[in-house]
Amino acid sequence: MxxxxxxxxxxxxxxxxxxxxxxxxxxxxxxxxxxxxxxxxxxxxxxxxxxxxxxxxxxxxxxxxxxxxxxxxxxxxxxxxxxxxxxxxxxxxxxxxxxxxxxxxxxxxxxxxxxxxxxxxPLAVLTASEPAIYGRFGYGAATFGVNAQVDTTRVTLSVPDGTDGVRLRYADPGAAGAVCEAVYARQVPRRAGMLARRPGWERMPLLDPPSARDGGSPLQCVLAERDGEVTGYARFRVNPRASVSGHDGQVVVQDVEGLDPATEAALWRFLYGIDLTSSVVMRGRPVDESWQYLVSDLRRCELRVRDALFVRLVEVGDALGARTYQAPVDVVLEVEDAFCPWNAGRWRLTGDPKGASCARTEDAPDLALSVRELGAAYLGGVTLASLAGAGRVRELRQGALTETSVAFGSGAGAPWLPHGF
CATH class of the missing domain: 3.40.630.30 (Gcn5-related N-acetyltransferase (GNAT))
Structure with a gap:
């Protein structure tokens, strides 16, 4: 073709x-x-x-x-x-x-x-090398990731009860791949924005060419266990460094997944405490991840937020009907979509935490916005109210903006893209 x-x-x-x-x-x-x-x-x-x-x-x-x-x-x-x-x-x-x-x-x-x-x-998604490019094609930035560099010589952790009951052990990353993927698969339905791994994608996090290590060690893996069951894992590198003042190594985090708060805390405590290191570096972590609420001093973690997943609704009705809404909503959206004109026009969205439907209507609109704003708000990480504050969503019925913005929230944590593609 x-x-x-x-x-x-x-x-x-x-x-x-x-x-x-x-x-x-x-x-x-x-x-x-x-x-x-x-x-x-x-x-x-x-x-x-x-x-x-x-x-x-x-x-x-x-x-x-x-x-x-x-x-x-x-x-x-x-x-x-x-x-x-x-x-x-x-x-x-x-x-x-x-x-x-x-x-x-x-x-x-x-x-x-x-x-x-x-x-x-019904959806198209991407990560943008140049974010300014894709808005004109209807893509909106829908998830964000946190980069951080934690000074572990000055930042301590306060961990929850049960953390000491989690057993940690080193494992070969390749040999542990299947059990790590099982943990990842259990996490996928818990947070919007996560991708179910298709066959072959389990190889991606294990890719470890020497040229990609930036002076660090080969990929390392630690498994977390409780009662003989693997409940989490961390994959990371150690970059040994030293100065006249002593050892100053970095722990470079690739993946951390835990099925419960104690497991997550145990993994972070381990990463923060590796001998001969003084910092933990991470990229693209969830903006609401638990470690931020365990640390003694968030200012010494040097947080920086960056856009991650861009979302485009290819079929507005099917896409909006595929998710649930954290509060009851009944709203008519006037959608602008010059690039995919089949989406343009009025859509009535009705939904609640149990399900939703979205269909064409001739009723008077309550909100007006472009498909780009719908993409940004779709996963619940960007509010329609914030977009309205930037002049990108217009309220046509009093009260409709607050009702719809609340309903669009994800309700189960900030959406997150776990890896690029």
Missing amino acids: TSKTSGTAGSGAADLRILRDEEWDVWYDTLLRAFGGVPEPAEERALWRDLVPFARALGAWDGDTLVGTAGAFDFRLTVPGGASVPAAGVTTVSVAATHRRRGLLTALMRRQLDDVRAWGE
């Missing part, structure tokens, strides 16, 4: 077509060049080849030259209420620097969203 997009005057046209098996190397090399051209380790390249679904990957060709790429994983995303909803995981998007400003990115996004709709997936 191919399609064609016009370029600027004199630039010719580009053919868009599904990736063929024999085109993988040039496709991936084109993508890497767009992100700086640094080669990846062979094992990482091989893993991406196994994970990328060729039937959902696109190439844009100018004659015999590949000048653009895009792909879409077939994920299932946890939404408020715990349902696992099909979502296209947009990835590997690039346009060659020689072909910028010719409409290629718009063409790739157009073709891709048409395909996602044809696949029957």
Whole structure:
């Protein structure tokens, strides 16, 4: 299946077509060049080849030259209420620097969203290398992650009862992979924004090329157990450092998952107390994660928040009806969506903590907003009230904004994307 997009005057046209098996190397090399051209380790390249679904990957060709790429994983995303909803995981998007400003990115996004709709997936999600790009295609920043560097020489932990009853032991990361994945799978329905791991994705957190260690150790793993059952795990590296004042190593956290408060606390206490280290570094952790309420001094943790998952409603009715709402809601939304016009117009959303429905209506609207704002608020991590404060949601019926904003909350913790794609 191919399609064609016009370029600027004199630039010719580009053919868009599904990736063929024999085109993988040039496709991936084109993508890497767009992100700086640094080669990846062979094992990482091989893993991406196994994970990328060729039937959902696109190439844009100018004659015999590949000048653009895009792909879409077939994920299932946890939404408020715990349902696992099909979502296209947009990835590997690039346009060659020689072909910028010719409409290629718009063409790739157009073709891709048409395909996602044809696949029957109500959501598309992505992580953005440049966040300013994707708003015009209807994507809104819906989850955020915390980066932190904790000074463990000056920050102590106050742990809950039961922490001392959790047994910790080192384990080979590969050998422990299956039990860690079982813990992860139990966590997925608990928090909106988490991704159910498709076959093959369990290999991603175990990828450990020396070039990615930044001077640190090979990946290490500790399992948490209670009564013989694995209740959590931590995967991390130690970066040994020293100065004239003594050892000053860093613990670089990759993953921490615990099924209960005592397990989580035991894992964090372990990471904070590793010998010959003075700091714990973490990236992309949940904005409401428990460790922030265990530490003695949050100021010495150097928190920084960054956008993570961007959400796009491909089918407004199906997407809004797939989640639950933490308070009863009955509201008519006037939705603007120039890029996917099938979504534009009025939708009546009715729902509560047990379920929801969303259908076309001719009734008078209560709120007006674009599909971008719906994407930002969809997982409950961004409030409609906050968006209204920025002038991006308009209240047309008095009281509708507060009612709907409260209902859209996730109710079970801040939404979180556990890993990139």
